[in-house]
Amino acid sequence: MDEIRIIQVGLGSIGKEIAKLAMEKGFKIIGAVDINPELVGKDLGEVLGKEETGVKISDSLKETLSKEADIVVNSSISWLEKLEPQITESVKAGKNFISTCEELVYPFPRYPEIAERIDRLAKENNVSVLGTGVNPGFVMDRLVLALAQNCKKINEIRVLRSGDASKRRLPFQKKVGIGMNLEEFKERLNRTGFGHVGLFESLRMVSDALDMKLDEIKEDIEPVCDGERVLGIKQTASGVIENKPVISLEFQMYAGAENKDVINIAGDPPINLEIKNGIQGDTATAAIIVNSIPNVAKARSGLLTVKDFV
Amino acid sequence: MDEIRIIQVGLGSIGKEIAKLAMEKGFKIIGAVDINPELVGKDLGEVLGKEETGVKISDSLKETLSKEADIVVNSSISWLEKLEPQITESVKAGKNFISTCEELVYPFPRYPEIAERIDRLAKENNVSVLGTGVNPGFVMDRLVLALAQNCKKINEIRVLRSGDASKRRLPFQKKVGIGMNLEEFKERLNRTGFGHVGLFESLRMVSDALDMKLDEIKEDIEPVCDGERVLGIKQTASGVIENKPVISLEFQMYAGAENKDVINIAGDPPINLEIKNGIQGDTATAAIIVNSIPNVAKARSGLLTVKDFV
Numbered sequence: 001m002d003e004i005r006i007i008q009v010g011l012g013s014i015g016k017e018i019a020k021l022a023m024e025k026g027f028k029i030i031g032a033v034d035i036n037p038e039l040v041g042k043d044l045g046e047v048l049g050k051e052e053t054g055v056k057i058s059d060s061l062k063e064t065l066s067k068e069a070d071i072v073v074n075s076s077i078s079w080l081e082k083l084e085p086q087i088t089e090s091v092k093a094g095k096n097f098i099s100t101c102e103e104l105v106y107p108f109p110r111y112p113e114i115a116e117r118i119d120r121l122a123k124e125n126n127v128s129v130l131g132t133g134v135n136p137g138f139v140m141d142r143l144v145l146a147l148a149q150n151c152k153k154i155n156e157i158r159v160l161r162s163g164d165a166s167k168r169r170l171p172f173q174k175k176v177g178i179g180m181n182l183e184e185f186k187e188r189l190n191r192t193g194f195g196h197v198g199l200f201e202s203l204r205m206v207s208d209a210l211d212m213k214l215d216e217i218k219e220d221i222e223p224v225c226d227g228e229r230v231l232g233i234k235q236t237a238s239g240v241i242e243n244k245p246v247i248s249l250e251f252q253m254y255a256g257a258e259n260k261d262v263i264n265i266a267g268d269p270p271i272n273l274e275i276k277n278g279i280q281g282d283t284a285t286a287a288i289i290v291n292s293i294p295n296v297a298k299a300r301s302g303l304l305t306v307k308d309f310v
Numbered sequence: 311m312d313e314i315r316i317i318q319v320g321l322g323s324i325g326k327e328i329a330k331l332a333m334e335k336g337f338k339i340i341g342a343v344d345i346n347p348e349l350v351g352k353d354l355g356e357v358l359g360k361e362e363t364g365v366k367i368s369d370s371l372k373e374t375l376s377k378e379a380d381i382v383v384n385s386s387i388s389w390l391e392k393l394e395p396q397i398t399e400s401v402k403a404g405k406n407f408i409s410t411c412e413e414l415v416y417p418f419p420r421y422p423e424i425a426e427r428i429d430r431l432a433k434e435n436n437v438s439v440l441g442t443g444v445n446p447g448f449v450m451d452r453l454v455l456a457l458a459q460n461c462k463k464i465n466e467i468r469v470l471r472s473g474d475a476s477k478r479r480l481p482f483q484k485k486v487g488i489g490m491n492l493e494e495f496k497e498r499l500n501r502t503g504f505g506h507v508g509l510f511e512s513l514r515m516v517s518d519a520l521d522m523k524l525d526e527i528k529e530d531i532e533p534v535c536d537g538e539r540v541l542g543i544k545q546t547a548s549g550v551i552e553n554k555p556v557i558s559l560e561f562q563m564y565a566g567a568e569n570k571d572v573i574n575i576a577g578d579p580p581i582n583l584e585i586k587n588g589i590q591g592d593t594a595t596a597a598i599i600v601n602s603i604p605n606v607a608k609a610r611s612g613l614l615t616v617k618d619f620v
Binding site: 142 | 331334444448452453456457458459460461462578579580581582583584585586587589590593594596597598600601602619
């Protein structure tokens with residue numbers, strides 16, 4: 001394949017990791033977009049702590065999309081409703097689109113109309129759109145489905161992703177409530193942008209792929225505390241058939257939690273897997289995005305999911 | 311997709327597991343072939359311990375291929391040179407082809423000419439051909455490549471598949487030398503059909519996909535003994551760059567060995583995974599074959615590998 005030309009949109013910590021890795025892997029970043037006034041106008045290389053690149057960071061997606069590029073790599077936001085205008089603009093400009101947006105990983109059940117619009121538009125413009133990352137996008141869905149291929153029969157799937165939140169970057173710590181008191185935690189629960197986004201998406205990707213007809217999905221989020229002080233969160237989602245859980249996903253991220261990912265498939269054969277120390281989230285997400293770029297660039301057109309690559 | 315119609319070729323223990331599972335999963339077996347005189351002429355259902363199916367086991371592949379079917383499922387042999395005529399005949403009859411043949415899982419390095427012939431013929435006939443199974447086909451290659459997507463950088467990959475051979479079926483025990491004395495073991499080493507087939511294929515699939523330019527591949531096979539009595543084997547394959555192993559695959563299968571699969575990727579991030587009790591080989595191979603049938607039936611034409619589904 002010829003050199004792949006990228007427009008990087010979003011230069012937060014993950015976006016910077018993606019851009020650095022993409023350059024190291026030989027992709028060509030020909031445009032960069034961020035709305036942060038501290039970044040706009042600067043050379044991308046300077047922001048990445050690298051040599052000058054000649055690419056100036058722009059606050060205009062529209063202007064940047066007028067350049068020749070193969071794919072837009074977007075790490076700007078977790079929420080699909082807010083991302084949709086950016087997808088629309090990129091796809092209409094004839095660019096493939098890959099994003100860390102958690103809700104884009106499997107948008108069909110929660111946002112069927114947005115998903116359909118994106119799929120149609122992508123097909124009309126002969127490009128592909130994919131949301132991916134380590135979670136959602138790998139540990140709780142794609143890896144589970146790859147393992148499930150080994151089973152003649154599956155009775156129940158349980159996945160635990162556990163991590164010591166105190167070892168993660170600060171914005172992540174805030175997202176899981178570290179250092180709040182219980183009062184603040186409860187107040188924050190009612191706002192978006194709190195907790196982990198993606199359990200529902202992973203759960204439905206797995207249940208749909210394995211043709212499990214769920215009666216109900218139960219979701220829960222609670223604080224893990226030391227007295228009044230919040231150490232982090234436990235979030236769960238479980239898919240239920242006839243009052244029995246058939247898929248349970250548990251995400252726990254608090255100060256002092258063990259780092260590990262565990263998948264248990266009760267079936268024939270049973271599969272019980274543990275990833276010691278877990279898969280480090282930020283690094284892995286950047287890697288998955290960059291490693292997926294060639295696949296997305298050459299994939300069939302439309303709205304894809306990581307299921308297409310299982 | 312409409313009901314998928316299958317011709318099952320090879321009714322050894324794996325072939326029977328495949329046929330049973332395919333029927334349970336709602337595929338329609340419309341033909342069955344085996345050269346074993348004890349099976350020829352019998353109803354497939356009788357051989358599977360199920361109800362009568364109306365499908366009589368034939369010893370003629372040619373005759374059976376004249377029936378309308380979507381895919382040939384072949385579990386007749388591990389060796390590609392011996393399998394090629396069956397692939398050719400099936401593909402010319404317009405059938406997709408999936409097989410447990412270990413050497414078909416990644417035939418390009420060892421049999422480039424056969425691989426090219428199969429690929430060309432499959433494309434001419436607009437069908438696809440795939441070799442898969444649990445090993446090669448999953449634990450040491452496809453799963454490794456799926457995990458590798460999480461890494462920005464990989465320094466070294468080590469995979470161990472370890473199993474207690476005394477718990478496996480008799481033909482498998484013979485293949486790993488259980489109960490032989492050392493003399494017999496050494497004598498058998500010089501013949502084909504002994505030991506595990508597929509380490510080389512897995513190793514090259516991984517190194518090619520990750521663009522590792524190996525200087526050399528070292529392969530070794532040795533007995534595990536209790537005095538003069540052989541308990542099973544240890545087989546290794548390692549890919550070397552500048553005298554350092556970058557991929558090491560170890561397959562140990564002997565009476566009393568621990569059942570486990572272990573993957574260690576030294577990289578950024580590092581990934582260290584263990585599947586407790588391992589993935590049971592025969593059951594998982596039957597499952598992978600059956601679960602792959604719909605993918606193969608709708609895939610692009612040509613000679614595929616499981617890499618196409620990572």
